[in-house]
Amino acid sequence: MNLRKSVFSGSWYPAGQGECEAQIRQFLDEGKSYPLSIDAPVGGVVPHAGWFFSGSVACNVIHRLAQGRAAEVDVVVVFGMHLHPGSARYIMPEGAWETPLGPVSVDAALAGELTRQYTFQLETPSRFQQDNTIELQMPFIRYFFPDSRVVAMGVPPAAETLALAKSVVETARDLGLSIVTIGSTDLTHYGPNYGFTSKGTGQAAVDWVRRENDRRVIDAMIRMDPEAVLREGIENENACCSGAAAAAITAGKTMGARRGEQLVYATSYDKSPGSSFVGYVGVVF
Template identity: 30%
Template sequence: MQFVRPAAVAGTFYPAKASVLRAEVARLLAGAESADEAAAVAWPKAIIVPHAGYVYSGAVAASAYALLAKGRGHIRRVVLLGPAHRVPFHGLALPGVQAMQTPLGVVAVDQAGVAALAGLPQVLEMPAAHAQEHALEVQLPFIQEVLDGVSVIPLVVGDARPEAVAEVLEKLWGGEETVIVISSDLSHYHPYTEARAIDHHTVEEILRFDPQPIEHDQACGATPINGFLPVARKHHLRPRLVDLCNSGDTAGSRDAVVGYAAVAFYGESHDHA
């Protein structure tokens, strides 16, 4: 087994120099914390966050990660799911490594969590699915800075039925020591006004646990989202929209934009954490 999965998109999606990256994540989190007004007493059980370059979606991602900061010292494990952009395959892929690397150091892969998935036929070990995949990697510096010392269970989600994703999430659900991060952008390459309408509709579907599946043209992470939402509903999580914008609001042209949302899901067991 390869020991570590090296960073693949440092220097493109986020800064490659550790000091610059740490400062950038700190800046994004500071802006998010002041904007959120500490609305929640405790931390979310799960978040949906975008995965574009930090200049485009970093502030939106930070708005959700700032909420997880309340669980620092309590959260020990992050279940991280994102869509496959590079390698097509069926099922959910583990990286087959002991750790994931970023310029900020390494994050351990939770071997107990990996072992818990060993009997599931939809879960495979596929380093190639992770090698150049950005959807999970861009989350790691936030996890490293916000939570410190946690392990991750990184799963790239290929072609899979929602029930297959849900089964994995149930295996790993855990208690307050475990949080779930779903990595997904929203609509891609529509004009600004059209994208805003599409993305508002998508977010409304997510917030009301709409039984109709989210389509892939609404969210590139539709497969992990569609697997997560029924489980979240079953566990009585309460969703809250934290932020919603698109690349036309941040660093791009408004002619063809990509949408970004941060959604936090709170559980009953965290009300008095």
């Protein structure tokens, strides 16, 4: 198998199968307290920090997408990567992703058709950008969607990304494929480590991030406004991969979703208080 080797296993998440599975079971136990009123969600937004900080958030979103329908889903589409508005798009159109739980194969039919419609920087299992936003979701996808394939794309925060996301859904339909979509982004990166200290330090800064800056982009996600998500990420620095979140929202709307719901919100400050911290949200729609 043409396998894309994991880069972050053993550091950002466990390298062993047993360790991964035990961590996922712990995350699921935590997720029992997360209420959700949306039935059969078609997509979501997940964070991508190390599992210690945000793994529970991402795990429980992907679990909710799989509940009761994992066997029906042919392809999990993942949007991610740290890109700026002028960046190229990225895709690995064939091969498989390595995870501690086994490989996750690329759906070459869907990926191939998208590369005929749009220009991408084509990655291979041996030549790719080392980026955590997508890889950290792969063990969860393997665990909850064991029979599904993936198509993962790096998408910039630009209007063209929304057209691509709509095309992903339409192309999957044309190919007779059932999909769910995931957008991978963290929220505000605040503090001296990130060069963002406009509200000073201490509890007042933490409260501002939680109640105001992150809230603005979360509210845009919940009302499924991809253009607002793009603006928020660029203007207020409250989504490091706003293109990915906006793409997942656009795809969800194209699949018929009409509202989003926050499953859980957290920050790295919750587990490691300090002057620099990052926000995380799990949204389903």
